[in-house]
Amino acid sequence: MTNAGNELTSLITSTPQEGRDLAVKLARKSIAAIQTDPEIRKSLRKSYAEDTAQLIASAQVVAVEFQTIAMANNYWK
Amino acid sequence: MTNAGNELTSLITSTPQEGRDLAVKLARKSIAAIQTDPEIRKSLRKSYAEDTAQLIASAQVVAVEFQTIAMANNYWK
Amino acid sequence: MTNAGNELTSLITSTPQEGRDLAVKLARKSIAAIQTDPEIRKSLRKSYAEDTAQLIASAQVVAVEFQTIAMANNYWK
Amino acid sequence: MTNAGNELTSLITSTPQEGRDLAVKLARKSIAAIQTDPEIRKSLRKSYAEDTAQLIASAQVVAVEFQTIAMANNYWK
Amino acid sequence: MTNAGNELTSLITSTPQEGRDLAVKLARKSIAAIQTDPEIRKSLRKSYAEDTAQLIASAQVVAVEFQTIAMANNYWK
Amino acid sequence: MTNAGNELTSLITSTPQEGRDLAVKLARKSIAAIQTDPEIRKSLRKSYAEDTAQLIASAQVVAVEFQTIAMANNYWK
Numbered sequence: 430m431t432n433a434g435n436e437l438t439s440l441i442t443s444t445p446q447e448g449r450d451l452a453v454k455l456a457r458k459s460i461a462a463i464q465t466d467p468e469i470r471k472s473l474r475k476s477y478a479e480d481t482a483q484l485i486a487s488a489q490v491v492a493v494e495f496q497t498i499a500m501a502n503n504y505w506k
Numbered sequence: 507m508t509n510a511g512n513e514l515t516s517l518i519t520s521t522p523q524e525g526r527d528l529a530v531k532l533a534r535k536s537i538a539a540i541q542t543d544p545e546i547r548k549s550l551r552k553s554y555a556e557d558t559a560q561l562i563a564s565a566q567v568v569a570v571e572f573q574t575i576a577m578a579n580n581y582w583k
Numbered sequence: 584m585t586n587a588g589n590e591l592t593s594l595i596t597s598t599p600q601e602g603r604d605l606a607v608k609l610a611r612k613s614i615a616a617i618q619t620d621p622e623i624r625k626s627l628r629k630s631y632a633e634d635t636a637q638l639i640a641s642a643q644v645v646a647v648e649f650q651t652i653a654m655a656n657n658y659w660k
Numbered sequence: 661m662t663n664a665g666n667e668l669t670s671l672i673t674s675t676p677q678e679g680r681d682l683a684v685k686l687a688r689k690s691i692a693a694i695q696t697d698p699e700i701r702k703s704l705r706k707s708y709a710e711d712t713a714q715l716i717a718s719a720q721v722v723a724v725e726f727q728t729i730a731m732a733n734n735y736w737k
Numbered sequence: 738m739t740n741a742g743n744e745l746t747s748l749i750t751s752t753p754q755e756g757r758d759l760a761v762k763l764a765r766k767s768i769a770a771i772q773t774d775p776e777i778r779k780s781l782r783k784s785y786a787e788d789t790a791q792l793i794a795s796a797q798v799v800a801v802e803f804q805t806i807a808m809a810n811n812y813w814k
Numbered sequence: 815m816t817n818a819g820n821e822l823t824s825l826i827t828s829t830p831q832e833g834r835d836l837a838v839k840l841a842r843k844s845i846a847a848i849q850t851d852p853e854i855r856k857s858l859r860k861s862y863a864e865d866t867a868q869l870i871a872s873a874q875v876v877a878v879e880f881q882t883i884a885m886a887n888n889y890w891k
Contacts, residue, residue, distance in 0.1 A: 437525075437526055438521065438522065439522060439582065440522055440576065440581050440582065441583070444821075444822075444823065445822040445823065445824060445825055446822045446823065448822075449843070449844075449847075453844070453847050453848075455526070455569070455572075456565050456569070458526070459526075459564065459565035459568040459569070460561045460562070460565050462526075462530050462568075463530075463554075463555060463564050463565075464555045464556070464561055469555075469556060473556065473558045473561070477558040477559070477562065477848075478849045479849070480558075480559075481858045481861050481862040481865075481868055482559070482862070482867070482871065483558055483559055483562055484845045484848055484858070485845070485862065485868055485871045485872050485875060486559065486562045486563065486566070486871065487562050487565075487844065487848050488841050488844035488845050488872075488875045489871070489874060489875045489878065490562060490565045490566045490569050491844040491847075492840070492878040492879050492882070493566065493569040493570060493878060494572075495879075495882060496573065496878065496881065496882045497569070497572060497576050497581075499825065499882050499885075499886065500576070500577075500581065500885075501576065501581035501582075501583070504825050504882075504885065504886035505824065505825065505886075506886070513598075514598075514599040514600045514602075514603055515598065515599065515600065516599060516659065517599055517653065517658050518660070532603070532649075533646070535603070536607070536641065536642035536645040536646070537639070537641075539603075539645075540631075540632060540638055540641050540642075541632045546632075550633065550635045550638070554635040554636070557635075557636075559636070560635055560636055560639055563636065563639045563643070564639050564642075566643060567639060567642045567643045567646050570643065570646040570647060570650065571649070573650065574646070574649060574653050574658075577653070577654075577658065578653065578658035590675075591676040591677045591679075592675065592676065592677065593736065594676055594730065594735050595735075595737070609680070609723070609726075610723070612680070613684070613718065613719035613722040613723070614715045614716070614719050616680075616684050616722075617708075617709060617715055617718050617719075618710070618715055623709075627710065627712045630712050631712040631713070631716065636713070637713055637716055640713065640716045640717065640720070641716050641719075643720060644716060644719045644720045647720065647723040647724060647727065648723050648726075651723070651727045651730050654731075654735065655730065655736075655737070667752075667754045668752075668753040668756075668757055669752065669753065669754065670753060670813065671753055671807065671812050672812075672814070686757070686800070686803075687796050689757070690761070690795065690799040690800070691792045691793070691795075691796050693757075693761050693799075694785075694786060694792055694795050694796075695786045695792055700786075700787060704787065704789045704792070707789050708789040708793065711789075711790075713790070714789055714790055717790065717793045717794065717797070718793050718796075720797060721793060721796045721800050724797065724800040725800050725803075727804065728804045728807050731807075731808075731812065732807065732812035732813075732814070744829075744831045745829075745830040745831045745833075745834055746829065746831065747830060747890065748830055748890065749891070763834070763877070763880075764873050764877070766834070767838070767872065767873035767876040767877070768869045768870070768872075768873050770834075770838050770876075771838075771862075771869055771872050771873075772863045772864070777863075777864060781864065781866045781869070784866050785866040785867070785870065788866075788867075790867070791866055791867055791870055794867065794870045794871065794874070795870050795873075797874060798870060798874045798877050801874065801877040801878060802880075805877070805884050805889075808884070808885075808889065809884065809889035809890075
């Protein structure tokens with residue numbers, strides 16, 4: 430996975446696990462694109478990490494991002 | 507990305523990062539198509555940028571728009 | 584786009600922008616199919632156009648409708 | 661569209677508009693499969709037809725069902 | 738449909754209607770996988786079967802499961 | 815299914831049922847990636863396992879993850 434910086438340079442990953450990690454990263458970056466203040470993001474973090482409805486909604490975002498990544502990698506077949 | 511104006515002229519982008527940027531832009535334009543008053547949109551902005559449930563819902567919209575853009579670009583392969 | 588009337592006759596559009604417009608139109612028509620009274624729809628309009636959670640949910644509907652339209656148009660490639 | 665009865669016999673429709681109609685019908689049948697009492701469904705109807713959040717959520721269901729139907733019909737091309 | 742037992746052995750169904758039935762079944766099994774106590778599930782049933790927002794959310798799950806099943810059956814064409 | 819450890823090494827499963835099991839596992843791992851404290855996750859568990867809205871939302875995540883897995887396995891055909 431060659432997306433160490435802030436720019437997304439590729440959807441290709443070596444393994445499905447790296448694909449999952451990239452999906453989580455993309456979900457986080459979407460939120461950072463809307464709430465650009467890192468201090469506010471930090472203060473908000475506790476509110477969703479202990480709210481199961483929001484944890485489930487976050488998992489839904491990861492699922493959609495992962496579907497795209499899995500397609501890009503031809504499902505690592 | 508040749509979508510500098512208000513019209514969406516193409517889903518093709520040079521890089522995955524530009525695809526992410528376009529996905530965020532499309533999500534924003536959808537909201538502007540429904541709430542057409544820019545002053546009201548501005549006043550609403552704070553309410554969702556500090557509400558984690560809405561930030562997560564916004565990230566979901568970006569994920570679906572990005573899936574379409576990624577397909578259009580054959581995943582930048 | 585040859586969908587000027589009330590009937591959806593085609594998913595094919597000339598440009599991506601017309602595809603976006605059609606996606607918004609389809610989302611609106613779904614709501615009109617459920618709430619058939621135009622007066623009630625009009626009275627409801629303010630309640631969602633100033634509620635960011637509902638604006639984001641509307642943008643999600645547009646994103647899914649647009650994905651279908653983009654596929655139909657082979658992403659306007 | 662040859663789905664006049666209660667059984668879904670085909671996803672193929674003559675026109676995109678018939679595809680939209682089938683999508684709405686499938687969404688309604690899903691709800692009837694869970695809440696099987698038609699009297700209760702009738703009494704519930706008003707509560708969602710005047711609640712914009714629920715109207716938007718219903719439109720989301722229609723959008724996903726329509727995507728499947730559009731794929732089945734090769735987008736009526 | 739040869740999924741009479743508790744194990745999902747195939748996504749292939751004879752008709753679209755059997756595909757719908759399987760989609761509802763899969764949605765129910767997902768919930769049973771998380772809330773494993775059948776008595777609690779039974780007691781919860783009334784709360785969502787009379788709550789339109791939850792009925793609509795359930796219909797959304799069925800729509801996504803059905804999309805997968807329809808793809809698996811090449812849309813019964 | 816060769817994903818016994820914490821790493822996701824493959825999306826390929828022997829049967830559709832194993833695909834369902836993997837979908838549930840991926841959904842759970844997404845939540846664990848966001849709420850990393852296992853004690854807090856345990857304490858949160860009761861709150862969503864008895865809340866039908868959250869059970870339905872969880873089923874939606876499973877449906878999307880399963881769609882990806884089903885595609886990867888060519889629908890076990």
